[in-house]
Amino acid sequence: MRSEPVVQVQALVKRYGTKTAVDGLDLVARPGVTAVLGPNGAGKTTTVETCEGYRRPDSGTVRVLGLDPLRQAGELRPRVGVMLQSGGVYSGARAEEMLRHVAKLHAHPLDVAALIDRLGLGSCGRTPYRRLSGGQQQRLALAMAVVGRPELVFLDEPTAGLDPQARRATWDLIRDLRADGVSVILTTHHMDEAEQLADDVAIIDAGRVIAQGSPEELCRGGAENTLRFSGRPGLDVGSLLKALPPDTAAAELAPGAYRVTGRVDPQLLATVTSWCAQHGVMPDRISVERHTLEDVFLELTGKELRA
Numbered sequence: 238m239r240s241e242p243v244v245q246v247q248a249l250v251k252r253y254g255t256k257t258a259v260d261g262l263d264l265v266a267r268p269g270v271t272a273v274l275g276p277n278g279a280g281k282t283t284t285v286e287t288c289e290g291y292r293r294p295d296s297g298t299v300r301v302l303g304l305d306p307l308r309q310a311g312e313l314r315p316r317v318g319v320m321l322q323s324g325g326v327y328s329g330a331r332a333e334e335m336l337r338h339v340a341k342l343h344a345h346p347l348d349v350a351a352l353i354d355r356l357g358l359g360s361c362g363r364t365p366y367r368r369l370s371g372g373q374q375q376r377l378a379l380a381m382a383v384v385g386r387p388e389l390v391f392l393d394e395p396t397a398g399l400d401p402q403a404r405r406a407t408w409d410l411i412r413d414l415r416a417d418g419v420s421v422i423l424t425t426h427h428m429d430e431a432e433q434l435a436d437d438v439a440i441i442d443a444g445r446v447i448a449q450g451s452p453e454e455l456c457r458g459g460a461e462n463t464l465r466f467s468g469r470p471g472l473d474v475g476s477l478l479k480a481l482p483p484d485t486a487a488a489e490l491a492p493g494a495y496r497v498t499g500r501v502d503p504q505l506l507a508t509v510t511s512w513c514a515q516h517g518v519m520p521d522r523i524s525v526e527r528h529t530l531e532d533v534f535l536e537l538t539g540k541e542l543r544a
């Protein structure tokens with residue numbers, strides 16, 4: 238994979254009348270899968286549509302594969318796949334015909350039949366677009382975005398409203414794209430999707446990127462994690478605390494149910510189990526609750542992700 242950024246956005250500002258939708262946004266996406274997360278109205282779609290060349294920045298610069306999406310659109314178009322939420326499709330066209338048509342516009346398209354099968358669209362290949370279900374339309378839009386073997390794909394909420402099976406098929410397809418060296422910019426409302434698929438996550442709020450990093454980095458940088466164990470009631474929690482690093486808390490929440498909060502790393506786990514061994518305690522259950530991306534998001538934005 239090339240290591241130069243696939244998308245570079247600098248100081249992007251985009252206003253709609255008096256409303257500033259994007260407010261000096263900086264974003265660098267490297268090869269791989271980048272998830273763009275943010276609460277409703279944060280400016281995700283506006284940013285992505287500017288990268289796709291559908292919107293003109295009021296100020297700032299946008300480069301996609303090193304090119305200007307407005308001035309170099311002709312050069313960029315065959316190299317980039319875009320999944321449109323809706324529209325742009327003649328409602329009477331049949332699903333398979335449409336996909337074959339898009340495939341023909343590209344020099345080295347994917348195998349259309351295999352892609353149809355892959356996305357579970359086999360039963361509706363001859364169905365006119367307007368008669369497809371919402372989920373089928375969405376999978377077709379995904380197929381149309383990737384069939385040309387682009388170097389980079391923009392996927393705007395690709396699994397919104399899909400059933401679990403279609404969602405898994407979409408995830409598998411995105412993983413395969415990544416393995417083939419295709420970069421993906423993915424906006425999503427699903428934290429688990431970002432955690433599962435993304436090499437890098439950018440959290441957008443009020444028109445700016447407020448945090449960016451791998452899911453692990455973001456979760457590590459966030460608040461404390463929790464370790465729970467159960468043992469006999471009435472253990473000397475004060476003595477356990479003395480064995481633990483400063484800034485760690487420990488408590489017996491209910492008889493025999495203990496909770497340790499702090500930076501839970503392998504060393505801390507080892508300290509707790511060795512303290513138990515020294516005190517003749519056999520913990521019958523021990524668990525670590527990792528801080529999730531959802532927690533980080535909530536802490537940073539103060540908002541729930543879902544609408």
Ligand SMILES: Nc1ncnc2c1ncn2[C@@H]1O[C@H](COP(=O)(O)OP(=O)(O)OP(=O)(O)O)[C@@H](O)[C@H]1O
Pocket residue numbers: 253256257258275276277278279280281282283284
């Ligand atoms: N065409 C438009 N005209 C006026 N205001 C707009 C337009 N498009 C978006 N906005 C406003 O700009 C802000 C950012 O919208 P945008 O769609 O980029 O956010 P988003 O993060 O994609 O939100 P969502 O998760 O709800 O899709 C919102 O306040 C929205 O209402």
